[in-house]
Amino acid sequence: xxxxxxxxxxxxxxxxxxxxxxxxxxxxxxxxxxxxxxxxxxxxxxxxxxxxxxxxxxxxxxxxxxxxxxxxxxxxxxxxxxxxxxxxxxxxxxxxxxxxxxxxxxxxxxxxxxxxxxxxxxxxxxxxxxxxxxxxxxxxxxxxxxxxxxxxxxxxxxxxxxxxxxxxxxxxxxxxxxxxxxxxxxxxxxxxxxxxxxxxxxxxxxxxxxxxxxxx
Amino acid sequence: xxxxxxxxxxxxxxxxxxxxxxxxxxxxxxxxxxxxxxxxxxxxxxxxxxxxxxxxxxxxxxxxxxxxxxxxxxxxxxxxxxxxxxxxxxxxxxxxxxxxxxxxxxxxxxxxxxxxxxxxxxxxxxxxxxxxxxxxxxxxxxxxxxxxxxxxxxxxxxxxxxxxxxxxxxxxxxxxxxxxxxxxxxxxxxxxxxxxxxxxxxxxxxxxxxxxxxxx
Amino acid sequence: xxxxxxxxxxxxxxxxxxxxxxxxxxxxxxxxxxxxxxxxxxxxxxxxxxxxxxxxxxxxxxxxxxxxxxxxxxxxxxxxxxxxxxxxxxxxxxxxxxxxxxxxxxxxxxxxxxxxxxxxxxxxxxxxxxxxxxxxxxxxxxxxxxxxxxxxxxxxxxxxxxxxxxxxxxxxxxxxxxxxxxxxxxxxxxxxxxxxxxxxxxxxxxxxxxxxxxxx
Amino acid sequence: xxxxxxxxxxxxxxxxxxxxxxxxxxxxxxxxxxxxxxxxxxxxxxxxxxxxxxxxxxxxxxxxxxxxxxxxxxxxxxxxxxxxxxxxxxxxxxxxxxxxxxxxxxxxxxxxxxxxxxxxxxxxxxxxxxxxxxxxxxxxxxxxxxxxxxxxxxxxxxxxxxxxxxxxxxxxxxxxxxxxxxxxxxxxxxxxxxxxxxxxxxxxxxxxxxxxxxxx
Numbered sequence: 001x002x003x004x005x006x007x008x009x010x011x012x013x014x015x016x017x018x019x020x021x022x023x024x025x026x027x028x029x030x031x032x033x034x035x036x037x038x039x040x041x042x043x044x045x046x047x048x049x050x051x052x053x054x055x056x057x058x059x060x061x062x063x064x065x066x067x068x069x070x071x072x073x074x075x076x077x078x079x080x081x082x083x084x085x086x087x088x089x090x091x092x093x094x095x096x097x098x099x100x101x102x103x104x105x106x107x108x109x110x111x112x113x114x115x116x117x118x119x120x121x122x123x124x125x126x127x128x129x130x131x132x133x134x135x136x137x138x139x140x141x142x143x144x145x146x147x148x149x150x151x152x153x154x155x156x157x158x159x160x161x162x163x164x165x166x167x168x169x170x171x172x173x174x175x176x177x178x179x180x181x182x183x184x185x186x187x188x189x190x191x192x193x194x195x196x197x198x199x200x201x202x203x204x205x206x207x208x209x210x211x212x213x214x215x216x
Numbered sequence: 217x218x219x220x221x222x223x224x225x226x227x228x229x230x231x232x233x234x235x236x237x238x239x240x241x242x243x244x245x246x247x248x249x250x251x252x253x254x255x256x257x258x259x260x261x262x263x264x265x266x267x268x269x270x271x272x273x274x275x276x277x278x279x280x281x282x283x284x285x286x287x288x289x290x291x292x293x294x295x296x297x298x299x300x301x302x303x304x305x306x307x308x309x310x311x312x313x314x315x316x317x318x319x320x321x322x323x324x325x326x327x328x329x330x331x332x333x334x335x336x337x338x339x340x341x342x343x344x345x346x347x348x349x350x351x352x353x354x355x356x357x358x359x360x361x362x363x364x365x366x367x368x369x370x371x372x373x374x375x376x377x378x379x380x381x382x383x384x385x386x387x388x389x390x391x392x393x394x395x396x397x398x399x400x401x402x403x404x405x406x407x408x409x410x411x412x413x414x415x416x417x418x419x420x421x422x423x424x425x426x427x428x429x430x431x432x
Numbered sequence: 433x434x435x436x437x438x439x440x441x442x443x444x445x446x447x448x449x450x451x452x453x454x455x456x457x458x459x460x461x462x463x464x465x466x467x468x469x470x471x472x473x474x475x476x477x478x479x480x481x482x483x484x485x486x487x488x489x490x491x492x493x494x495x496x497x498x499x500x501x502x503x504x505x506x507x508x509x510x511x512x513x514x515x516x517x518x519x520x521x522x523x524x525x526x527x528x529x530x531x532x533x534x535x536x537x538x539x540x541x542x543x544x545x546x547x548x549x550x551x552x553x554x555x556x557x558x559x560x561x562x563x564x565x566x567x568x569x570x571x572x573x574x575x576x577x578x579x580x581x582x583x584x585x586x587x588x589x590x591x592x593x594x595x596x597x598x599x600x601x602x603x604x605x606x607x608x609x610x611x612x613x614x615x616x617x618x619x620x621x622x623x624x625x626x627x628x629x630x631x632x633x634x635x636x637x638x639x640x641x642x643x644x645x646x647x648x
Numbered sequence: 649x650x651x652x653x654x655x656x657x658x659x660x661x662x663x664x665x666x667x668x669x670x671x672x673x674x675x676x677x678x679x680x681x682x683x684x685x686x687x688x689x690x691x692x693x694x695x696x697x698x699x700x701x702x703x704x705x706x707x708x709x710x711x712x713x714x715x716x717x718x719x720x721x722x723x724x725x726x727x728x729x730x731x732x733x734x735x736x737x738x739x740x741x742x743x744x745x746x747x748x749x750x751x752x753x754x755x756x757x758x759x760x761x762x763x764x765x766x767x768x769x770x771x772x773x774x775x776x777x778x779x780x781x782x783x784x785x786x787x788x789x790x791x792x793x794x795x796x797x798x799x800x801x802x803x804x805x806x807x808x809x810x811x812x813x814x815x816x817x818x819x820x821x822x823x824x825x826x827x828x829x830x831x832x833x834x835x836x837x838x839x840x841x842x843x844x845x846x847x848x849x850x851x852x853x854x855x856x857x858x859x860x861x862x863x864x
Contacts, residue, residue: 009291009295012230012234014660015230015231016237016238016291018660018663018664018667019235019237019239019242020238020241020242022664022667022668022670023238023239023242023455023667023671024245025668025744026667026668026671026675027243027245027246027675029672029748029752030246030675030678032752034752034755034759034760037760037766039762041763041765041766042765043765043766043768046765046766046769047769050769050773060749064745064748065741068741068745071664072737072741075657075660075664079660089288090418093281093284093288093417096241096284097277097280100242100244100245100280101245101276102245103245104245104248104250107250108250111250112250112253115254115255117257117258118253118257118259118262120259121259121262125266201738201741202738225507225511228446228507228511231446231447231450232450232453232454232503235453235454235455235458236454236457236458238454239454240458243459243461243462246462306504306634309500309504309633312457313493313496313500316461316496317461317492318461319461319462320461320464320466323466324466327466328466328469330471331470331473333473333474333475334469334473334475334478336475337475337482341482441723441727444662444723447662447666448670448719451666451669451670451671452670452673454670455670455671455674455675456674459674459675459677459678462678522720522849522850525716528673529709529712529716532674532676532677532712533677533708534677535677535678536677536680536682539682543682544682544685546687547685547686547687547689549689549690549691549694550685550689550691552691553691553694553695553698557698
């Protein structure tokens with residue numbers, strides 16, 4: 001198979017994945033309901049009604065940041081590949097299955113926000129979906145390594161790929177802890193999900209370089 | 217027409233098709249309703265309510281895997297083409313028409329899940345849409361072959377294309393059998409749809425190579 | 433500005449336009465409601481209920497084919513361009529505004545299907561949106577010609593572009609006639625919209641070549 | 649890192665951003681509800697009902713034009729870049745967060761349209777989201793400049809980028825004024841938002857050139 005062909009196949013996987021990530025991240029907004037109001041409402045009450053929905057905005061934000069972070073890791077991983085194989089395409093489809101599914105547990109968290117026992121279940125359910133997304137990223141990375149999908153000449157991308165796993169592995173553990181704590185204190189669970197998303201999204205290397213340059 | 221031009225036209229068909237497949241596959245999640253709960257519900261009941269919706273998750277999963285598998289076959293087919301013509305573009309549009317329509321029968325299966333007679337009709341309706349998608353893939357492949365859209369020099373892609381049909385043709389028969397059985401035992405029909413999707417998604421050649429390598 | 437730069441700008445306009453067309457065409461399915469059923473319904477009644485919704489499926493099909501046809505014409509036009517300018521980008525945005533708006537009149541036709549007087553208004557409203565889409569295609573083509581956006585060396589693409597207008601201009605007239613007739617006989621109006629979509633989608637040149645080859 | 653690699657990373661950021669902008673702009677149509685009608689309604693009343701919804705169409709139009717304008721500025725900015733870094737990717741994600749969120753305040757404006765006090769809050773809320781989008785564009789441009797992401801040889805793109813900020817900076821001020829006025833006279837606020845969107849979308853340089861050529 002020619003090089004152009006190989007590259008082309010990789011490009012199409014990227015286009016499809018970018019599409020699914022972009023749509024999943026944008027559909028999330030449909031899960032946020034506008035507060036119902038009466039015709040005699042005052043500004044203060046409207047503001048209170050909007051404020052009252054904060055767990056919904058938080059769930060939106062966590063889901064958005066998590067998909068965003070997964071997209072960034074995914075694009076770093078696929079960038080570093082020389083070519084992809086059929087198994088990679090299917091494993092990628094499983095990752096997309098869970099990314100596309102995320103609006104459902106997000107809605108669950110929004111709709112059940114007033115009911116303590118339901119909220120506990122929702123937080124765990126939500127955490128499991130987040131965890132599987134990160135797990136699939138790791139599986140993709142390991143499959144790529146085992147099958148030699150990284151090019152021979154991209155030694156320093158390989159290091160970058162290693163860095164990816166360095167941030168992903170602790171996230172898995174953190175998701176398990178967060179889901180367990182979330183069963184007892186839902187808000188704590190969601191807060192940890194938020195921290196994990198930020199941790200995944202922060203570009204450690206770039207930040208270090210940025211600070212390093214300013215310090216010098 | 218220059219080569220770059222031809223390639224460009226093909227690229228745009230891919231971009232549009234990738235878009236429609238990606239959106240259709242991601243919109244499916246909107247069809248899954250969050251179970252309604254009361255404010256005095258207990259965790260056990262919430263879990264039971266979530267579990268009770270399993271036919272909905274199954275329909276989601278079957279639709280997702282089928283669109284995913286069709287996308288994979290579509291990208292293998294278009295990959296192997298040297299260029300496309302106007303008729304290919306229109307036949308492709310018919311394939312997209314049914315792919316984009318799939319969320320409707322998926323929702324039908326979800327909403328009618330408790331009513332036996334309606335479920336029977338829904339399973340057949342659903343199967344017909346799945347069947348037409350696969351049929352259109354075959355039609356696209358045959359049109360490409362008849363019109364010489366495959367390049368002269370891609371002998372081994374041609375073989376791959378043959379393999380595509382090798383997996384698609386039995387699927388057509390399986391869909392007809394599944395829809396007929398599904399009319400009498402809806403769950404059996406859906407289960408066969410799931411098996412067909414997995415059969416379509418599994419990369420026979422890659423799996424064989426993977427096992428072959430490990431065995432040696 | 434370098435050639436690569438110019439090409440790049442055109443590519444991004446295509447990517448964005450493909451995205452909007454693909455999403456608009458796929459969102460249409462959300463407008464089709466699954467018939468409400470009772471738990472004691474029989475298969476025959478379910479089939480009758482599904483059949484009863486035919487104007488909804490027709491509206492879906494007309495909208496799908498029209499956006500599909502507009503996408504095909506749009507891609508033929510942009511293909512033939514050497515580069516684009518800022519005005520082209522904005523005119524293109526107006527075309528996308530109406531393409532993205534189409535799900536609204538489609539839903540209007542579905543929701544008002546039982547009420548004769550409302551249906552008359554909906555058919556005209558729908559026709560106006562379809563007409564503006566085609567009108568904007570013509571405006572884009574004329575702007576491109578006036579500003580010399582077609583390359584100097586693509587004489588035969590230019591002819592193709594001329595062919596585009598050859599099919600678009602009569603469509604404008606047909607939409608006006610269809611909307612007027614549709615005010616009095618809604619179903620007639622929609623039927624003509626369908627014929628226009630098919631007329632726009634049929635690749636006259638390719639069909640002629642196909643028949644010509646078979647005849648010889 | 650090779651040049652192709654750098655370019656590739658930029659391309660994928662564009663693809664993902666184009667996806668999110670395209671979806672957000674197309675989802676807006678779902679926020680427009682078809683007026684409920686009775687079965688004995690007359691054409692005149694239907695027209696009156698459609699007309700009565702004008703603030704909804706206006707909100708749709710303002711949101712569409714604003715996202716469209718932001719997309720145009722975004723593509724001009726990214727076009728002018730030589731490469732991107734990790735921080736740019738994350739700042740870009742924040743811009744997308746607000747672009748994807750815009751359907752929510754748009755729906756707020758539609759659903760609360762009859763209630764004066766709620767409308768006042770909605771107009772301010774809406775303005776803040778619009779403002780943050782433009783603010784993030786400026787932040788992206790300044791980060792790119794500070795980090796030297798513009799190529800050394802693209803002197804005149806740099807000027808263009810300067811022009812971008814020339815149009816963006818006054819918009820920020822205008823949004824603040826519009827939101828403040830909008831709190832007291834909602835319709836005035838929305839009208840100014842519309843003017844800002846048009847101001848952002850109009851390609852000053854191209855328009856000047858167009859008029860200049862005709863005058864000469």
